Amino acid sequence: MSFKFKRRVLSNGMTLIFEKRDLPVVSVAFAVRNGGINETLKEKGISHYIEHMLYKGTPSRSSHKIAQEIEKNGGILNGFTDEAITAYWCKVPSKHLDVALDVLSDMMKNPKFDKTELEKERKVIFEEIKMRRDNPRVYVFDEIKNHLYEKPFGPSLIGTEENMNKINRDEIISKFEEIYVPENMILSVVGDADFEKLVLYVEKNFEKKKGSVPQIEIRMKNGSDIEERVGIDQSNLILAHHVPLVGDKKSYAAKVLNVLMGGGMSSRLFSEIREKRNLAYAIKGDCEINEKFAYNLIYAGTTKENVEVVKKLILDEYEKVAKELSEDELKEVKEQIIGNHQISMEDSESQMVSLLYSEINGNAEEFYEFEKNISEVKLEDVKKLASKVKDNFSFFALIPKE
Numbered sequence: 566m567s568f569k570f571k572r573r574v575l576s577n578g579m580t581l582i583f584e585k586r587d588l589p590v591v592s593v594a595f596a597v598r599n600g601g602i603n604e605t606l607k608e609k610g611i612s613h614y615i616e617h618m619l620y621k622g623t624p625s626r627s628s629h630k631i632a633q634e635i636e637k638n639g640g641i642l643n644g645f646t647d648e649a650i651t652a653y654w655c656k657v658p659s660k661h662l663d664v665a666l667d668v669l670s671d672m673m674k675n676p677k678f679d680k681t682e683l684e685k686e687r688k689v690i691f692e693e694i695k696m697r698r699d700n701p702r703v704y705v706f707d708e709i710k711n712h713l714y715e716k717p718f719g720p721s722l723i724g725t726e727e728n729m730n731k732i733n734r735d736e737i738i739s740k741f742e743e744i745y746v747p748e749n750m751i752l753s754v755v756g757d758a759d760f761e762k763l764v765l766y767v768e769k770n771f772e773k774k775k776g777s778v779p780q781i782e783i784r785m786k787n788g789s790d791i792e793e794r795v796g797i798d799q800s801n802l803i804l805a806h807h808v809p810l811v812g813d814k815k816s817y818a819a820k821v822l823n824v825l826m827g828g829g830m831s832s833r834l835f836s837e838i839r840e841k842r843n844l845a846y847a848i849k850g851d852c853e854i855n856e857k858f859a860y861n862l863i864y865a866g867t868t869k870e871n872v873e874v875v876k877k878l879i880l881d882e883y884e885k886v887a888k889e890l891s892e893d894e895l896k897e898v899k900e901q902i903i904g905n906h907q908i909s910m911e912d913s914e915s916q917m918v919s920l921l922y923s924e925i926n927g928n929a930e931e932f933y934e935f936e937k938n939i940s941e942v943k944l945e946d947v948k949k950l951a952s953k954v955k956d957n958f959s960f961f962a963l964i965p966k967e
Contacts, residue, residue, distance in 0.1 A: 578748030591756030594654035601722025610724015746776030793966035887952035
């Protein structure tokens, strides 16, 4: 499979990554190399707050006009903040690419940070914090990081009500001016567009500026806890383990282990815990791999009485993998991962985001080596990683309080 991919660091310092497609649709994202991983404990939540505020208006566009210009031209508009990236994106008919670039560029360069809007959005984020806490499944995903990493990295990047009450407009503007400069930015475009025209647009509309991205020490730990809550009927639990990074390579063995354990209805834990023993409805794996941190996790929802049973079954299954995994089973899982990877590439929006993450973690071009890197994962590497879980895991469960 061949791809029409180009990457260039432009004269103003911005990185442009581009994949050409012939369908009359284009996905566009401006992103900064900054997120929760770059925040001190005192400013936890500020990156996410800035993301919200960039949609609240510029001197030439209200928040309504920002959305209207994209949506009335048939597009969709959104953004996200993650541990190492904050991104602003839209997907439009390719004939409206100029509108997409103009709107997103205006947001990236000219946010008003209006005082009234800032206070209104603070209340919106308070509600988002409550929403995440009130959803048991989301809550355990947020909390497991507190048991894997020391502060300031452990707490959720959305921040706390205490923090969000303290962050002021001057701090937001100062952080924005420090981070949102071309040398910290990536423009990711997938679809029907012209690479050289994109280069000209970015170099014309973004002046070279110096900035910096704070680097925070990440310290690993392992911890376990069970929290009780009134008003819930199901227990939600996560068992997670750190994944070693080898040089500049991400641990593709960890991706294989994750899918083997909890990747779909044919995975080992789905078969063992749901199908064989009927102890859970939902059980799934997830893999968080970044240039500076990495961990795998298994999530399950079960009864209060079966929390320890499910925990033991998960750990037992890792030990079985360490002892029993065969080349034939490994080959099947690799084929599953590669097939899922190919399917995900069908959508330009998904591809745009995947290229962004590859760029954040090294170089977007490595994305196209994914199938090769998965194919080269060795049996002994997966078994070795599985063998270390029993002595190197974190656990968190939220259970009903009687």
